[in-house]
Amino acid sequence: MESEDSRRLQSAASFKAFLLKSSTESHLNLYDHLTGMLLKVMDEHPPNVVDVIEDMSRDVKRAMLEEQQSSLRELPETSAAELLAEQQRSLFSRPEDADQEDELMETPLPNVSELGFYLEQAGVGLGREETQRVFLALKQLVESQALLRCRLWGKVLGTESSYIVAEAEYREGEEEEEPSLDEDETEPETEDTETDPLPQSTYKPLPEVPKEALGTGANKYVYYVCKEPGLPWVKLPSVSPAQITAARQIRKFFTGRLDNPVASYPPFPGNEANYLRAQIARISAGTQVSPQGFFQAGEEEGDEEDTSPRDSYEANPDFEGLPVTDMAESLSSWVHHVQHILQQGRCTWVNLAVKPGEDPNEEGEAEEKEEEPDEPEPEVGPPLLTPLSQDAEMFGTPPWTSKVSSTLTSQHAVAVLRSNLWPGSCAYACGKKFENIYVGWGLKYAGEGYSPLVPPLPQKEYPSGPEITEALDPSLEEEQVLKEALEEQQAAQEELQDSGDEAEEDDD
Amino acid sequence: MDSNSLYYSLELVAGSGSTLNVEQRTALQTSLVILKKNYKFHRVLFWGKILGLKEDYFIAQGRGEDELQDKKNLYSFNCMDWFLLPPATESMMEKVSKIKSRFIGDPSFVYEHIEIRRQGERDDATEEVVIKVNEESRLAVTVHQIDDEVSVVPRGAFVKSPHGLVQMNRSFGGLSHSEAGKLDNFLHFSEAKNLKKKSILEMGDLNPAIDFLDVLSDDIPKGSWSLQLECASKVCVLRSLLWLGLSFYHVPMTPQHGYMYIGDGIKNLDLPFML
Numbered sequence: 001m002e003s004e005d006s007r008r009l010q011s012a013a014s015f016k017a018f019l020l021k022s023s024t025e026s027h028l029n030l031y032d033h034l035t036g037m038l039l040k041v042m043d044e045h046p047p048n049v050v051d052v053i054e055d056m057s058r059d060v061k062r063a064m065l066e067e068q069q070s071s072l073r074e075l076p077e078t079s080a081a082e083l084l085a086e087q088q089r090s091l092f093s094r095p096e097d098a099d100q101e102d103e104l105m106e107t108p109l110p111n112v113s114e115l116g117f118y119l120e121q122a123g124v125g126l127g128r129e130e131t132q133r134v135f136l137a138l139k140q141l142v143e144s145q146a147l148l149r150c151r152l153w154g155k156v157l158g159t160e161s162s163y164i165v166a167e168a169e170y171r172e173g174e175e176e177e178e179p180s181l182d183e184d185e186t187e188p189e190t191e192d193t194e195t196d197p198l199p200q201s202t203y204k205p206l207p208e209v210p211k212e213a214l215g216t217g218a219n220k221y222v223y224y225v226c227k228e229p230g231l232p233w234v235k236l237p238s239v240s241p242a243q244i245t246a247a248r249q250i251r252k253f254f255t256g257r258l259d260n261p262v263a264s265y266p267p268f269p270g271n272e273a274n275y276l277r278a279q280i281a282r283i284s285a286g287t288q289v290s291p292q293g294f295f296q297a298g299e300e301e302g303d304e305e306d307t308s309p310r311d312s313y314e315a316n317p318d319f320e321g322l323p324v325t326d327m328a329e330s331l332s333s334w335v336h337h338v339q340h341i342l343q344q345g346r347c348t349w350v351n352l353a354v355k356p357g358e359d360p361n362e363e364g365e366a367e368e369k370e371e372e373p374d375e376p377e378p379e380v381g382p383p384l385l386t387p388l389s390q391d392a393e394m395f396g397t398p399p400w401t402s403k404v405s406s407t408l409t410s411q412h413a414v415a416v417l418r419s420n421l422w423p424g425s426c427a428y429a430c431g432k433k434f435e436n437i438y439v440g441w442g443l444k445y446a447g448e449g450y451s452p453l454v455p456p457l458p459q460k461e462y463p464s465g466p467e468i469t470e471a472l473d474p475s476l477e478e479e480q481v482l483k484e485a486l487e488e489q490q491a492a493q494e495e496l497q498d499s500g501d502e503a504e505e506d507d508d
Numbered sequence: 509m510d511s512n513s514l515y516y517s518l519e520l521v522a523g524s525g526s527t528l529n530v531e532q533r534t535a536l537q538t539s540l541v542i543l544k545k546n547y548k549f550h551r552v553l554f555w556g557k558i559l560g561l562k563e564d565y566f567i568a569q570g571r572g573e574d575e576l577q578d579k580k581n582l583y584s585f586n587c588m589d590w591f592l593l594p595p596a597t598e599s600m601m602e603k604v605s606k607i608k609s610r611f612i613g614d615p616s617f618v619y620e621h622i623e624i625r626r627q628g629e630r631d632d633a634t635e636e637v638v639i640k641v642n643e644e645s646r647l648a649v650t651v652h653q654i655d656d657e658v659s660v661v662p663r664g665a666f667v668k669s670p671h672g673l674v675q676m677n678r679s680f681g682g683l684s685h686s687e688a689g690k691l692d693n694f695l696h697f698s699e700a701k702n703l704k705k706k707s708i709l710e711m712g713d714l715n716p717a718i719d720f721l722d723v724l725s726d727d728i729p730k731g732s733w734s735l736q737l738e739c740a741s742k743v744c745v746l747r748s749l750l751w752l753g754l755s756f757y758h759v760p761m762t763p764q765h766g767y768m769y770i771g772d773g774i775k776n777l778d779l780p781f782m783l
Contacts, residue, residue: 121529127522130738155525159734159749159783162523253749253782397610401561406531407586420561420610423752423772424525439525441752443782448608450778 036060088230091136121405122416122428137229154438161256163225170215209241217347218281236277241345247278251450279442287425288338288436294319295337327415327429328404332389340381395447509766511540511552520757523738526770535587556769560613576674581651596652603641604649615644650773658748659697660756668720680763688744688760695721731783
């Protein structure tokens with residue numbers, strides 16, 4: 001009996017040793033595998049376990065493989081949102097040495113929340129949080145550039161990104177750097193004097209209209225743009241009349257990059273920053289309005305004969321707001337307070353026909369009149385502070401649409417004025433407060449369709465003269481006729497000579 | 509955009525410049541619910557605004573069982589009283605295509621367009637044909653055209669059942685941040701015109717349940733869509749350059765999306781000059 005037990009024990013032990021033998025291929029042994037499988041069944045108690053036991057066995061084997069952590073780990077990517085949030089965080093920081101007293105004084109910024117509220121009533125706006133961010137960015141601009149006065153001009157949408165534009169006043173004594181002018185390469189002189197000289201071009205480019213001085217006319221304010229509130233502000237260059245004239249003839253979207261070249265016909269002198277500035281100047285001149293009486297004309301300088309348009313205005317301290325219904329119904333209760341840009345591209349007209357350096361005495365004038373029979377007429381635009389009722393219609397649409405912001409609570413409503421010529425430009429007025437804003441693509445209403453400028457006719461380059469005019473070659477008959485005529489002439493001459501000789505001979 | 513999401517989605521589209529004031533928003537929330545009940549719509553959307561010279565039209569759209577086919581458009585002046593617009597027919601569309609001036613704001617206004625047609629080949633007699641369209645039909649045609657040409661949905665937001673029924677996809681989780689930056693993942697929400705032109709190789713990658721619409725990047729001219737990240741880069745906004753005023757928004761990784769048109773209702777035919 002004992003030997004049977006011991007034999008059974010021995011065979012059990014040897015079988016167990018066999019179970020514990022690790023496989024040559026996978027280094028697993030059946031004993032551990034069976035243990036693991038039964039433990040899994042104990043833990044999970046799956047239904048119909050005998051049917052799924054093979055799958056469980058495979059799962060246990062799979063779970064034995066340890067995952068090795070690869071040495072490559074994923075770098076946490078910073079998304080665009082996170083980057084921007086970091087930059088916008090600086091908007092919310094207060095400078096450490098801001099005194100309480102300073103804050104109570106007048107700030108160059110208007111009341112931010114109030115503006116946002118009125119704009120929302122008018123139906124124009126960027127959304128509450130975005131407006132708040134924009135105004136904080138404006139505050140940052142004012143602090144960094146120490147501006148006297150600053151306001152939000154608006155937003156210009158672009159295809160890749162948009163611009164937020166702020167308008168500020170020039171500080172005294174600020175000069176602009178003149179961009180270095182590229183000199184045109186002079187035509188290389190002809191080397192050989194033996195060959196005919198090339199005809200010289202008689203083309204003279206039109207004289208360039210000079211830019212207006214900083215602080216006057218179209219350059220009255222300086223503009224800063226930024227892409228998103230929190231990103232640094234970039235100052236836009238001042239605008240030149242050539243740019244305004246070109247901007248009037250082209251129709252292009254903005255891309256959102258300031259250094260993008262503007263490819264158009266007629267070619268635009270400058271890149272997107274200049275184009276943006278030109279459009280801003282045109283929009284300001286066309287659509288910045290205020291209730292009548294808010295501004296009054298500045299001090300008149302000079303005599304009555306002085307025909308230069310007045311360009312200064314100041315806030316009227318006695319202004320009392322006009323009632324909202326009046327403002328919404330009649331256009332004459334609004335006036336433009338930005339100078340109109342003339343055809344020339346400036347606000348004040350410049351006579352280009354006057355040659356510089358001439359004495360303006362009577363002789364000079366008489367000479368001038370002889371040389372230039374058609375003196376250009378001075379261009380005159382509507383004077384400052386003209387009411388909107390005098391604005392011209394374009395393409396059959398009235399230039400402005402006015403409405404009241406709410407009909408249900410009309411006592412507290414706001415009068416809203418929308419421009420039809422520059423879609424996106426909006427003005428509101430409520431009592432003594434008013435504001436203008438532009439949110440749009442930066443394009444004027446073009447009516448039925450835009451047709452680009454036709455290129456000019458090709459110019460006559462060569463002055464016509466006998467050397468280069470073609471003459472017909474004589475035909476055969478004509479040559480023969482000429483030949484016969486010459487021969488006759490010769491024969492006649494010889495006869496005369498002969499007769500002369502004969503006569504001489506006779507005399508002898 | 510869906511009337512349920514009107515609370516917050518207006519802020520997301522406001523980057524284009526136009527928004528509704530508080531009074532209009534509250535009026536809409538009330539009246540759209542009543543509209544849904546009266547017309548038995550499955551969903552009611554606030555479609556947008558068409559700005560006229562004297563008055564603005566507020567447009568709402570109701571969707572029925574099939575999101576693509578059962579659409580009804582309604583207009584209102586005060587966000588409270590809504591009037592049904594007639595469905596747009598071919599003849600109406602042809603007449604309206606001649607009119608290019610701004611909307612006036614009066615639905616009974618009649619536009620007259622005088623067209624001079626020659627009668628016969630050799631005759632000198634020219635016939636003047638006066639085409640009259642009233643503003644209501646012009647409005648209906650414009651809304652239909654805008655929906656047809658520039659309505660946008662993200663890929664995966666709508667599914668087409670084997671019966672042909674197009675419905676919202678309840679398990680749409682939103683596009684990821686990288687997907688939202690590509691124009692390929694946005695589809696036109698109208699009858700597909702370009703699908704048959706795709707090669708079999710391309711069709712192999714598509715899933716017929718969700719890729720039954722045209723992709724935005726196939727639009728001609730290229731570049732007629734502007735894709736940007738707004739609101740501190742949280743929202744992906746698409747703006748159409750063909751119909752200026754249409755904005756589509758989508759918050760990545762969430763199912764929130766919608767589009768709205770606020771503009772003067774005129775197609776931008778100068779687009780090739782402007783790009």
